[in-house]
Amino acid sequence: xxxxxxxxxxxxxxxxxxxxxxxxxxxxxxxxxxxxxxxxxxxxxxxxxxxxxxxxxxxxxxxxxxxxxxxxxxxxxxxxxxxxxxxxxxxxxxxxxxxxxxxxxxxxxxxxxxxxxxxxxxxxxxxxxxxxxxxxxxxxxxxxxxxxxxxxxxxxxxxxxxxxxxxxxxxxxxxxxxxxxxxxxxxxxxxxxxxxxxxxxxxxxxxxxxxxxxxxxxxxxxxxxxxxxxxxxxxxxxxxxxxxxxxxxxxxxxxxxxxxxxxxxxxxxxxxxxxxxxxxxxxxxxx
DNA sequence: ACATCCACCTGCTCGC
DNA sequence: TGCGAGCAGGTGGATG
Numbered sequence: 001x002x003x004x005x006x007x008x009x010x011x012x013x014x015x016x017x018x019x020x021x022x023x024x025x026x027x028x029x030x031x032x033x034x035x036x037x038x039x040x041x042x043x044x045x046x047x048x049x050x051x052x053x054x055x056x057x058x059x060x061x062x063x064x065x066x067x068x069x070x071x072x073x074x075x076x077x078x079x080x081x082x083x084x085x086x087x088x089x090x091x092x093x094x095x096x097x098x099x100x101x102x103x104x105x106x107x108x109x110x111x112x113x114x115x116x117x118x119x120x121x122x123x124x125x126x127x128x129x130x131x132x133x134x135x136x137x138x139x140x141x142x143x144x145x146x147x148x149x150x151x152x153x154x155x156x157x158x159x160x161x162x163x164x165x166x167x168x169x170x171x172x173x174x175x176x177x178x179x180x181x182x183x184x185x186x187x188x189x190x191x192x193x194x195x196x197x198x199x200x201x202x203x204x205x206x207x208x209x210x211x212x213x214x215x216x217x218x219x220x221x222x223x224x225x226x227x228x229x230x231x232x233x234x235x236x237x238x239x240x241x242x243x244x245x246x247x248x249x250x251x252x253x254x255x256x257x258x259x260x261x262x263x264x265x266x267x268x269x270x271x272x273x274x275x276x277x278x279x280x281x282x283x284x285x286x287x
Numbered sequence: 288a289c290a291t292c293c294a295c296c297t298g299c300t301c302g303c
Numbered sequence: 304t305g306c307g308a309g310c311a312g313g314t315g316g317a318t319g
Contacts, residue, residue, distance in 0.1 A: 002313090003313095032295090032296080061313075061314095076313080076314080077313090078296090078312090078313060078314080079296085079297095079311075079312055079313065080296090080297080080311095095297095113296095114296085114297060114298075115295090115296045115297050115298085115311090115312095116295085116296055116297080117295070117296065117297095117312080117313060117314075118313090160289080160290090161289080161290080162289090162290065162291090166290085166291090169313090170290095171313085171314080178312075178313070179311095179312065179313090268291085268292090269292080269293085269312090270311090270312065271310085271311085271312090
């Protein structure tokens with residue numbers, strides 16, 4: 001659910017609500033949220049307390065808040081993570097995992113996560129030339145950041161030997177794309193999800209990249225996709241891009257381009273949606 | 288180095 | 304009504 005556009009919406013909310021503020025206290029609930037912070041909750045809390053939040057940044061689906069001591073508070077929303085800016089007196093919700101209170105006594109930052117695939121961690125391992133925390137250096141640039149090199153992407157994906165949807169879901173090749181926007185981008189590029197990456201023409205990949213970039217930017221513009229209350233942006237507003245989805249979740253509906261009925265299929269243990277006419281199946285397995 | 292599979296979670300919906 | 308199965312799906316470690 002939270003893919004790049006939703007995470008960007010959350011990043012903008014964090015910028016609005018917490019950048020420039022000093023952390024006065026930290027509370028963590030449960031074990032799983034800090035599982036990536038290997039030094040444990042006591043270390044996390046101690047190192048965060050007293051720090052000022054300097055910025056709110058993102059690569060793909062990862063968020064981080066650079067702090068005034070050159071460490072970074074890393075966050076991943078997983079499937080159901082939310083950041084909420086709430087007044088301290090608001091009673092804690094059922095899925096509250098962590099809360100940061102500030103020395104200005106203003107709204108606190110709460111991290112909620114129903115399914116606990118998300119998490120927080122603190123890193124002081126430094127940053128790369130792109131300004132990305134070293135612990136995230138396995139995450140490829142996303143298509144809307146300056147460090148993204150389209151030529152490099154075209155070359156890299158055509159060297160892979162896999163299906164095109166698998167490739168664009170691989171965060172080490174291109175980051176930010178999840179199951180929803182992958183299907184939307186493939187529809188825009190008129191590509192079947194199982195098309196062999198090493199048989200794609202340059203023009204296919206360029207069309208695909210254009211589709212990915214366009215759908216991500218349009219979704220950001222719209223405030224991110226939301227299906228239900230699981231996804232809420234940092235100030236509590238849900239997105240509405242789901243009204244604009246062309247294929248995802250649209251099985252049985254006519255394709256807006258050709259009128260054929262959208263189908264739902266399973267691919268890599270996930271649902272995939274496509275137009276059977278615009279995105280026809282490879283005939284002999286590979287093509 | 289690369290590709291694939293599955294565990295990790297909770298809560299909702301569906302069918303019997 | 305109860306209950307289990309299926310489903311949602313990002314990440315990363317294990318396995319090939």
